[in-house]
Structure formats: structure tokens, C-alpha cells
Amino acid sequence: MASIKLERVAKHFGTKIAISDIDLDVADGEFLVLLGPSGCGKSTLLRMLAGLESVSKGEIHLDGRRVDQLPPSARDMAFVFQSYALYPHMTVRRNIAFPLIMRQFKWWFHIPLIGGMAKRAIERSPEVAGLVEKTARTLSLTELLDRFPRTLSGGQRQRVALGRAMVRQPKVFLMDEPLSNLDAKLRTAMRAEITRLHQRVGGTFVFVTHDQVEAMTMGSRIALMRDGQVQQFGTPREIYTSPANTYVARFIGTPPMNLIEGRIDGSTITLGEINMILPTGLMQIAHAANEPVLLGIRPNAMTLARLEDSGQLAGMVSLVEHVGAESVVAIKLLHAATAHDEEGSVPGEIMITTQGYSDLRHGDRVSVAVDLSEAVLFSRATGAQLSSSVAVTT
Amino acid sequence: MKGEVRQASRSWLPVSRSERAAPLDGSPWTPYLFAAPVVLYLLLFQGYPLWHELMLSFTQTSLLTPTTSNFIGMRNYAELAARPDFWRVIWVTVLYTLVCVVFAITLGLGTALLLNRPFIGRGLARALVTIPWAAPPVAIATIFAWMLNAQYGILNHWMKVLGLEIGYESWLDNPRLALPAILVTTIWQIFPFASVVILAALQGVSEEVREAAQIDGADRLSVFKVAAWPTIRPTVTLLALFVTIWSLRRFDLIWVMTQGGPIGATKTLVIELYTRAFISRELGEAAAIGMVGLTIALGVTMVYFWVTLRAERAEGRR
Amino acid sequence: MESPFPHAIRIALILILLSVASFPIYWMVVTSLTSSANLFADTPQMLPDLVQGFNYADAIKKTDILIWLKNSAIVAVGTMVLSILLAILPAYALSRFRFRGKGALGFMLFITQMLPEAMLVVPLFVIFANLALLNTLGGLILANTAFTVPVITWILKGAIDGVPLEIEEAARIDGCSRIGILLTIVVPLVSPTLAAAAVIGFFHGWNEYVFAQTLVSSQALRTASVGLAGFVGELSTPIHTVMAIGVMYTMPAVLFYLMVQRHVVAGMTAGSVKG
Numbered sequence: 001m002a003s004i005k006l007e008r009v010a011k012h013f014g015t016k017i018a019i020s021d022i023d024l025d026v027a028d029g030e031f032l033v034l035l036g037p038s039g040c041g042k043s044t045l046l047r048m049l050a051g052l053e054s055v056s057k058g059e060i061h062l063d064g065r066r067v068d069q070l071p072p073s074a075r076d077m078a079f080v081f082q083s084y085a086l087y088p089h090m091t092v093r094r095n096i097a098f099p100l101i102m103r104q105f106k107w108w109f110h111i112p113l114i115g116g117m118a119k120r121a122i123e124r125s126p127e128v129a130g131l132v133e134k135t136a137r138t139l140s141l142t143e144l145l146d147r148f149p150r151t152l153s154g155g156q157r158q159r160v161a162l163g164r165a166m167v168r169q170p171k172v173f174l175m176d177e178p179l180s181n182l183d184a185k186l187r188t189a190m191r192a193e194i195t196r197l198h199q200r201v202g203g204t205f206v207f208v209t210h211d212q213v214e215a216m217t218m219g220s221r222i223a224l225m226r227d228g229q230v231q232q233f234g235t236p237r238e239i240y241t242s243p244a245n246t247y248v249a250r251f252i253g254t255p256p257m258n259l260i261e262g263r264i265d266g267s268t269i270t271l272g273e274i275n276m277i278l279p280t281g282l283m284q285i286a287h288a289a290n291e292p293v294l295l296g297i298r299p300n301a302m303t304l305a306r307l308e309d310s311g312q313l314a315g316m317v318s319l320v321e322h323v324g325a326e327s328v329v330a331i332k333l334l335h336a337a338t339a340h341d342e343e344g345s346v347p348g349e350i351m352i353t354t355q356g357y358s359d360l361r362h363g364d365r366v367s368v369a370v371d372l373s374e375a376v377l378f379s380r381a382t383g384a385q386l387s388s389s390v391a392v393t394t
Numbered sequence: 395m396k397g398e399v400r401q402a403s404r405s406w407l408p409v410s411r412s413e414r415a416a417p418l419d420g421s422p423w424t425p426y427l428f429a430a431p432v433v434l435y436l437l438l439f440q441g442y443p444l445w446h447e448l449m450l451s452f453t454q455t456s457l458l459t460p461t462t463s464n465f466i467g468m469r470n471y472a473e474l475a476a477r478p479d480f481w482r483v484i485w486v487t488v489l490y491t492l493v494c495v496v497f498a499i500t501l502g503l504g505t506a507l508l509l510n511r512p513f514i515g516r517g518l519a520r521a522l523v524t525i526p527w528a529a530p531p532v533a534i535a536t537i538f539a540w541m542l543n544a545q546y547g548i549l550n551h552w553m554k555v556l557g558l559e560i561g562y563e564s565w566l567d568n569p570r571l572a573l574p575a576i577l578v579t580t581i582w583q584i585f586p587f588a589s590v591v592i593l594a595a596l597q598g599v600s601e602e603v604r605e606a607a608q609i610d611g612a613d614r615l616s617v618f619k620v621a622a623w624p625t626i627r628p629t630v631t632l633l634a635l636f637v638t639i640w641s642l643r644r645f646d647l648i649w650v651m652t653q654g655g656p657i658g659a660t661k662t663l664v665i666e667l668y669t670r671a672f673i674s675r676e677l678g679e680a681a682a683i684g685m686v687g688l689t690i691a692l693g694v695t696m697v698y699f700w701v702t703l704r705a706e707r708a709e710g711r712r
Numbered sequence: 713m714e715s716p717f718p719h720a721i722r723i724a725l726i727l728i729l730l731s732v733a734s735f736p737i738y739w740m741v742v743t744s745l746t747s748s749a750n751l752f753a754d755t756p757q758m759l760p761d762l763v764q765g766f767n768y769a770d771a772i773k774k775t776d777i778l779i780w781l782k783n784s785a786i787v788a789v790g791t792m793v794l795s796i797l798l799a800i801l802p803a804y805a806l807s808r809f810r811f812r813g814k815g816a817l818g819f820m821l822f823i824t825q826m827l828p829e830a831m832l833v834v835p836l837f838v839i840f841a842n843l844a845l846l847n848t849l850g851g852l853i854l855a856n857t858a859f860t861v862p863v864i865t866w867i868l869k870g871a872i873d874g875v876p877l878e879i880e881e882a883a884r885i886d887g888c889s890r891i892g893i894l895l896t897i898v899v900p901l902v903s904p905t906l907a908a909a910a911v912i913g914f915f916h917g918w919n920e921y922v923f924a925q926t927l928v929s930s931q932a933l934r935t936a937s938v939g940l941a942g943f944v945g946e947l948s949t950p951i952h953t954v955m956a957i958g959v960m961y962t963m964p965a966v967l968f969y970l971m972v973q974r975h976v977v978a979g980m981t982a983g984s985v986k987g
Binding site for chain 2: 717719722723725726729730732733734736737739740743751752755756798799801802804805809810811813814817820821824825826827828829830831832833834835836837838839841842854855857858861862865890915918919921922926937938940941943944945951954955958961962965966969970973
């Protein structure tokens with residue numbers, strides 16, 4: 001069993017608070033992704049799990065056992081670094097065998113000649129050699145066993161780093177953005193390999209990344225972090241369809257969810273110049289709320305028409321991008337306002353995806369039809385999702 | 395000669411054929427013109443003296459009449475080899491050099507490791523620890539001679555206070571203690587340089603490899619051997635070479651403190667050389683001693699390069 | 713990762729180290745400010761007694777220390793200036809040019825690092841005697857420079873390696889001569905390393921002993937290193953006076969070095985540390 005439990009974990013560096021009050025329950029065998037932008041604390045949290053950073057407050061439990069006071073080597077966790085951190089002066093074989101040799105280390109191994117012989121003996125012993133060979137075969141590293149890291153490609157080094165982690169048969173695999181240093185094509189291939197590895201090995205994986213595509217495709221659950229706090233903890237599907245707040249809504253999805261300012265009027269919502277009837281699901285929430293709201297709509301939940309229709313939002317095409325099977329159209333709404341205030345977004349602009357190659361051009365006037373069936377409501381004041389039950393942490 | 399992009403050479407060694415380099419238009423003599431002044435200067439003030447020294451070593455020349463020499467061939471060298479106290483000089487030199495290198499580098503390494511982590515006042519500590527290296531050797535010799543003074547030196551006082559020795563140790567006058575005393579003084583002076591160089595080299599050590607080793611269960615010494623040492627080893631070996639050469643050359647400290655005494659306990663090659671030349675006034679013998687010392691220095695350097703090249707080739711091929 | 717090595721032990725060791733490193737100099741200062749009575753007392757005086765400041769006035773009056781310091785300064789500055797002037801050209805050549813004999817030049821500069829001064833002083837004595845350079849400060853400067861030029865050439869070469877070629881090529885296109893480029897463009901860009909080189913040259917001249925002792929015999933031209941060494945083992949001058957002289961000789965060097973040491977280290981290790 002390899003369940004992880006974080007209880008009120010916090011970390012500060014002097015006066016700077018890096019992580020504040022995190023509670024997470026990770027089930028055995030889960031593939032947890034820690035997702036977030038640079039500086040959100042995801043790597044710090046991972047390193048605290050590993051024991052590379054101390055815990056300022058709170059507790060970490062592995063299988064019910066408290067581990068946050070233990071040194072890294074005693075936690076039965078393996079760590080894969082972003083830069084792989086292979087031992088440059090050892091062969092691949094010895095890199096992979098190293099943790100096993102260290103496990104049997106005695107103080108007198110430091111004596112120059114004798115220690116070297118003892119270590120080599122361990123390396124050649126049937127158990128160790130067998131495990132190394134098996135790991136190498138799993139990761140297709142067999143021909144590379146006697147090479148040195150500096151002669152290997154990025155992807156090969158990545159696999160050696162995985163091998164060095166695997167060979168310890170740890171309860172938990174911790175990975176700090178291991179795919180970030182690879183080029184795009186390799187990244188996709190390695191993504192699949194890691195997922196396959198997880199299915200094969202069955203341990204608990206904690207994977208840090210800033211790439212939401214990686215998170216959505218690999219994770220069984222995602223913890224989206226920002227400024228040291230968890231914004232939402234749930235399955236990819238939950239996070240996608242029911243984001244806990246506007247930050248999550250805008251982080252996940254390419255292009256991200258649109259947020260349009262609106263006002264509730266009984267059982268209808270007013271967006272800019274139009275008024276729409278709310279679907280039953282949202283109607284109950286709307287009754288309870290008596291504040292301005294933001295309507296969250298995914299880009300593929302809107303359709304465009306050239307005719308001006310009084311029942312639909314009026315807009316003007318500002319940019320069209322053709323992405324093969326789809327087109328992404330940026331529309332400036334003429335009468336409605338949006339809450340897109342991150343870097344790189346243009347206020348008042350929403351993004352819509354259409355199938356096929358769109359004929360629209362910059363400056364065209366269009367009407368936007370909104371499909372509310374999968375829409376989400378957020379409080380304009382707090383940004384939190386308005387609903388009867390929102391899963392932030394389990 | 396025009397149009398080709400030129401690359402600045404970063405090699406101290408002879409230029410390899412793979413380097414594409416062509417001077418921007420201009421006379422092909424320009425490099426030689428640039429190099430000429432220093433070459434001439436060094437030839438005049440080091441090359442020619444060296445040659446002169448070699449010639450002197452085959453003669454018998456008195457200091458009082460430096461321009462008149464009797465040619466006597468290899469006799470100086472033969473006499474040196476026959477003299478047992480010359481072999482003692484070589485032994486003292488070897489001992490002095492080895493101990494200096496080992497302790498200065500070890501102490502420098504320890505200091506560098508201690509200073510490698512941030513702490514309050516680290517900048518100040520790093521600056522202060524280099525004071526021994528900044529002080530003039532003659533001044534160091536003077537103060538250490540006073541500290542080691544038999545009757546009034548502070549060292550003897552502390553030893554008395556700590557109950558270590560009864561009576562007054564006469565450090566620099568005692569044949570058994572003089573060399574250790576000189577060694578301590580020398581190591582005190584040179585370890586800061588070693589620590590500065592090693593500290594700079596430590597900056598190139600990858601923190602992540604260190605952490606990986608810790609996670610893999612390596613103890614502290616293993617972490618050092620696996621993560622830090624491979625990176626700093628080239629620097630440390632080069633440093634060892636320099637300290638070796640300097641130890642073979644060192645004169646000021648030893649001369650001012652003991653002049654090679656007592657009874658030759660601290661007489662290294664250069665001390666013996668100087669004594670022969672300016673006290674015994676035999677320039678020919680002194681020159682022969684100098685040649686022997688130079689040969690040793692060259693030998694050490696060649697061994698160093700051979701070992702280094704072999705190690706690099708082994709790593710490069712794999 | 714935070715080091716597993718206990719912080720307290722680290723600080724304690726560092727404090728011990730710093731004490732060891734600074735005690736002798738401290739002791740030199742204390743001794744220079746100790747009364748004659750306390751010099752030979754059973755329990756030595758551990759703190760400087762500022763009342764004894766007149767020891768310094770004494771030292772200045774009774775010895776030629778000021779003359780010695782002046783001579784040392786002349787030799788130091790001379791060595792500094794001459795070394796840099798001589799080193800700039802070959803440093804540039806080794807950095808920018810490719811020519812037959814380049815390796816030989818490098819090798820030659822390296823070999824000179826191995827020659828002991830104590831060995832070369834013998835033939836230099838003879839040569840200087842013939843050139844009438846004995847007993848001149850200029851002769852000392854010339855002899856010293858031969859030993860500092862190789863190191864200074866090496867660090868300057870490293871610094872010039874770091875100057876982008878494009879800057880020079882642009883100047884070349886503008887019609888600047890090679891020497892002109894060197895002086896007006898390259899030199900200002902490597903000024904930090906030049907400062908390091910100046911410090912190295914200065915210190916070598918200031919600290920130097922063998923040549924100053926052997927090649928110069930006149931009292932009026934004596935340098936401070938030789939003057940100070942003359943007191944070791946001699947019994948007539950009081951220790952606190954000797955130490956006062958030692959302090960006057962040492963402090964300028966140490967204080968100057970502390971001020972510039974960051975730049976010296978940077979200048980010397982630029983390009984030489986292997987990652």
C-alpha cells in the first residue's frame with residue numbers, strides 16, 4: 001500500500017510563504033499530477049514529499065506512517081529530476097545499480113581498493129545484476145548499459161533516470177517536470193511510456209508539470225496549484241467540466257474557458273445585450289445567488305452565424321487561426337464584457353472553436369449562439385464557482 | 395585570407411587542425427611582432443640566465459670572480475651524488491613538498507566545503523580566510539619566528555597552559571621540530587589559495603546530482619565522491635601541480651626563519667643552492683644543484699601531464 | 713537541499729578556521745603595541761595597548777623603515793606597470809591569432825613558472841654585474857617582471873577570449889589598425905582583469921625578497937622585505953619595534969588585498985574553471 005496523506009502542510013523560506021496549508025489525500029496506485037505555473041509551489045511540494053526540503057508545518061504520511069522527519073533515503077520514494085541528474089562518471093549500468101549498492105553499503109567501502117572491489121562484487125551479484133538487466137529491458141536500455149551518460153541523447157538519459165528510480169521498487173515515484181527538457185515529439189512518446197510504466201509497476205506516481213495537456217492526459221487526479229495553495233483537486237474530467245474557480249477555468253483547456261459577465265434575473269441571465277433562460281441545473285444555483293456572476297462557456301459550446309440575430313451576442317471577428325481540423329476564432333464582443341485579465345488575453349474577446357476551415361476574416365460581423373447546457377457560473381466577486389457542491393479537495 | 399570567420403582560440407596548447415582561424419587581413423608577421431617583445435624579454439631575463447646556469451654547472455666559479463670559470467665537466471654533479479648530505483637535502487625537499495601539497499589541499503578542500511553553503515557573514519568569512527595568502531612571506535616568517543620563540547613565544551605559553559610540555563620547546567633550533575614548524579607556517583600561508591580555487595570549482599557541481607545521491611541512500615562521503623569530486627578533480631589535480639612546483643621553489647619563508655638549519659633539518663634544494671652560492675661562494679656547485687632541482691620540477695610536470703592525458707583519453711573514449 | 717551537516721558545527725568550524733587564519737597577523741599588531749615589560753612577562757598581553765603607539769614613532773625614527781617602504785613601493789609599482797605593458801601584446805596574440813610557434817610560446821610562458829628565483833639569482837647576479845644593473849631598483853623591477861609576465865599574460869588572454877570578436881571586426885571595417893583596436897577597444901573591456909593583473913604585479917614586487925636581498929646591497933635602496941628580514945634572529949632591536957615595522961609593511965598589502973580580492977579572484981578564475 002502506498003497512500004500519501006498531506007495534513008496542513010506549509011513551507012516558508014524566511015518570511016516568504018511558499019506553501020500554505022495544503023491537505024491532500026492520495027490513494028494507493030494513483031497518478032497524481034501537481035499542475036501549475038512557475039512559482040506556484042508544485043516543485044517545492046514535491047521536494048518536501050521527497051525530503052529534499054524540510055516541512056515548516058504539518059505532517060506527511062506514507063501508508064499511515066509519518067515520514068516528514070525522515071531523511072530522503074528512508075522514505076522509500078524515488079525521484080526523477082528535470083535534468084535527470086545522472087552520475088556523469090558512471091556507466092548506465094552502474095547508474096541504475098547505484099541505489100542497490102548503496103542499500104548494502106558498509107562504512108569500510110570507503111577504503112580505496114577494497115571498497116571498490118566490494119562494490120563491484122555487489123554490482124555483479126545475481127540479485128543486483130538481474131534486477132538491473134530486467135529494468136534495462138523494460139526501458140529498452142540493454143544496448144546502452146555500458147555507455148556513459150554524456151554519450152546518450154535526452155530521451156535515453158530520461159529512461160536511465162527512470163531506470164534508476166524503478167530499480168529501487170519504491171512505493172512512490174516522484175517526478176519533477178521530467179518531460180520539460182525534451183523536444184515536442186519525444187515528449188509525446190515519453191508521456192505514453194510513463195503512463196505505461198505506471199500501469200505496469202503499479203506504484204503511486206506524483207508528477208509535477210506546468211503543461212496542462214500532460215496533466216489532463218496522464219493524471220488520474222490533478223491538483224492545480226497557484227501561489228502555494230491548491231485551487232482544485234479532482235479528476236481531469238471534474239476539473240474540465242466543473243472548475244472550482246475562474247483561475248482553474250482559465251488554466252485548463254486550449255483555448256481556455258470564456259468568462260462572460262452576466263446578471264441573474266429570476267430564471268434568466270443577462271449577458272450584454274441578450275437575455276437567456278437558464279437550464280434547470282443552473283436555475284437552482286441562480287436563485288440562491290444574488291450577486292453579479294461570470295458565465296463560463298467553453299470555446300466549443302458556441303456557434304457562429306453571419307446574420308445578426310437579436311437573440312444572440314453581437315461580435316466582430318478579430319483573429320482567425322486555422323489549426324488543421326479546426327479553426328480558432330477570436331471575437332470581440334460588442335456589448336458584453338469578459339473577465340479575461342491574464343497576460344496575453346485581450347479584454348472583451350472570447351475564443352470560439354469551429355470545425356473545419358473557417359471563411360471568416362478580420363472585421364466580419366457575426367452573431368454568437370451560446371449553448372448553456374455545460375455552462376458554469378462563477379461569482380464575479382470571489383471567482384469561486386457557484387454550485388450546490390463544488391469539489392475543491394476530497 | 396579574407397572573408398573567413400575567425401574563432402578566438404581558447405587553447406593554451408598547440409592549435410588543432412580542426413580550428414578554422416585566419417587573421418583578418420594584415421601582415422602575417424603581426425602575431426610575431428606582438429609576441430616578440432615578451433619573448434625577447436623572457437629570453438634575456440630567464441632564458442639566458444638559465445643557459446648561463448647550465449654552463450656554470452659545468453665549471454668551478456667563485457662568487458668573488460664571477461666572470462672567471464674553470465671548466466670541470468660533470469665533476470660538480472658527481473660530487474653532489476657522492477655527498478650524503480645532498481641526498482638528505484633531496485629527502486627534506488621531497489618531504490616538505492609532499493606534506494605541503496597534501497595538507498594545503500586537504501585543508502583548502504575542507505575550507506571550501508565549509509564555505510560552500512550560505513550563512514550570515516559568509517562574504518566576510520571568505521575574505522578573511524584569505525588573509526594568510528595576502529600577507530608578505532617575510533612578514534609571516536617574522537611573526538611566526540616570534541610566536542615560536544623558545545622563551546617568550548605565545549605557542550610555548552599555550553602549551554604550558556594546556557599542560558602539554560614541560561620546559562620550553564625551542565622550535566626553530568630543534569632539528570626534530572624545525573621542519574614541522576616550517577611546514578605549519580607554509581601550509582598556513584598557502585591553504586587559502588587552495589580554498590579559493592576549490593570553492594570556485596565547487597560552483598560547477600550540480601546540486602541535483604547531489605540530491606539524487608542523497609535520495610539513493612548514499613552517505614555524506616559517498617555523495618561527495620559521486621557528485622562533487624568528479625567535477626572538481628581536474629581543478630584539484632592542477633592545483634596539486636602548482637603547489638608542488640611552488641614548494642620546490644619556496645625560498646623566502648624558510649630562509650628567513652631558519653636559513654636551512656638547524657644542521658640542515660630544513661634545508662631544501664633552493665636553500666642549499668643559495669647557501670652554496672652566496673655563503674660558500676661556489677657558483678658552479680650552486681648551478682649544478684639548481685639544475686637538479688629544475689629536472690625534478692620538469693619531471694613532476696611531465697608525470698602530471700601524462701597522467702592527466704591518460705585519464706582524459708580514458709573518459710573521452712568511453 | 714539544505715545540508716544535512718549541522719549548521720552549528722559548521723559555524724563553529726568556520727570560526728576556528730578564521731581565528732587560526734587571522735591570529736598571527738593579529739598577534740603581530742598586538743606585539744607591536746605591547747610595552748617592553750609585558751613583552752617578557754610570564755603571561756603575555758593578549759590585547760593591543762594603544763598607549764604603546766609611540767613604538768611606531770620609535771621605529772620610524774630609529775630605522776630606515778620609511779625609506780624601505782618607499783623602495784618597496786617603487787619596485788612594486790614598477791613591476792606592476794612593466795608586467796602589464798609587456799603582457800598585453802602576447803595575451804592578445806595568443807587569444808586572437810593562429811600562428812606557428814603559438815604552442816611554443818604558451819609552453820615557454822608555462823615553463824618559466826617552474827624556475828625558482830633562488831636558482832636564477834645566481835646567473836642574474838653575474839649578468840647584472842656585467843650590465844651594471846646591480847644595486848639598482850630598476851634592475852629589481854626588470855628581474856621581478858620576468859616572473860609575473862607569464863601569469864599576467866595567461867589571465868589577460870582568458871579575459872580577451874571573452875571579448876566578442878564582432879566588436880573588433882566592426883572596428884576593423886571602420887579602418888582601425890590592429891594596435892588601435894587593442895588599445896581603444898579591447899583594453900577597456902578587460903579592465904577588471906587588468907585590475908587583477910595590476911594587483912598580482914604589485915604584490916609580487918612588494919613581497920619579493922630573494923632578488924631584493926641579493927641584487928641590491930646599498931642601504932639606501934633596501935626594500936622593506938629585506939629590512940624586516942634583517943631583524944629576525946638579531947637581538948638588539950626590541951621585538952615590539954620589529955613588529956611595528958612588520959605591521960607597517962604588512963598592513964598596506966593586506967588592506968589593499970581585502971579591498972580588491974573579489975575582483976582578483978574573478979579575474980583569475982574567469983575561463984579557467986571547468987564546469
